[in-house]
Amino acid sequence: MIDLPGRLAALRALWLLVAALLAVTVLPRFVVAPDLVVLVVVAVALRAGATVGALTGLAAGWLVDLVPPGGVPLGASALMYAAIGAAIGLAQSSFRVSALLPAFSAAAAAAAVQVLRAGLTIYQGRAVDWLVAAGTVLCTALIGALLVPPLMHWERRLVQRGLV
Numbered sequence: 001m002i003d004l005p006g007r008l009a010a011l012r013a014l015w016l017l018v019a020a021l022l023a024v025t026v027l028p029r030f031v032v033a034p035d036l037v038v039l040v041v042v043a044v045a046l047r048a049g050a051t052v053g054a055l056t057g058l059a060a061g062w063l064v065d066l067v068p069p070g071g072v073p074l075g076a077s078a079l080m081y082a083a084i085g086a087a088i089g090l091a092q093s094s095f096r097v098s099a100l101l102p103a104f105s106a107a108a109a110a111a112a113v114q115v116l117r118a119g120l121t122i123y124q125g126r127a128v129d130w131l132v133a134a135g136t137v138l139c140t141a142l143i144g145a146l147l148v149p150p151l152m153h154w155e156r157r158l159v160q161r162g163l164v
Helices: 004-025 036-048 050-066 076-094 101-123 130-160
Strands: none
Touching: 004 036, 004 050, 004 130, 036 050, 036 076, 036 101, 036 130, 050 076, 076 101, 101 130
């Protein structure tokens, strides 16, 4: 039998895997789509704090870099998501709990991802579609307001019941 922290880590890994697979299979059909991976990182960081948020972000970034089409340069997404997880985890402990915190956290995380991706794109000598980047931030914030609170609630309930 896997211990409680191991089962919780496995649940989070499953959420990341589902988010990453949706990001490369279903979401490319849309012009603007939310960053589901960053939403899982935000939910975990808000629930568990900076250290677990950073580790989840690191795993999420490696997953994003390794799932086709992959990331260039390899490891950039891992560092980016780890920093976001740590920052959101620190913000969670600094701010009063609010119903708006998940939406603001999702918007800030999505904006950070888009700015860093734009920087990498510019560095590679390619053009950035700022309208799509802004749409992605907005879409991620809206979906985050709807998805992050239930993810946090489900995790809390599963832990309270001793299921993970």
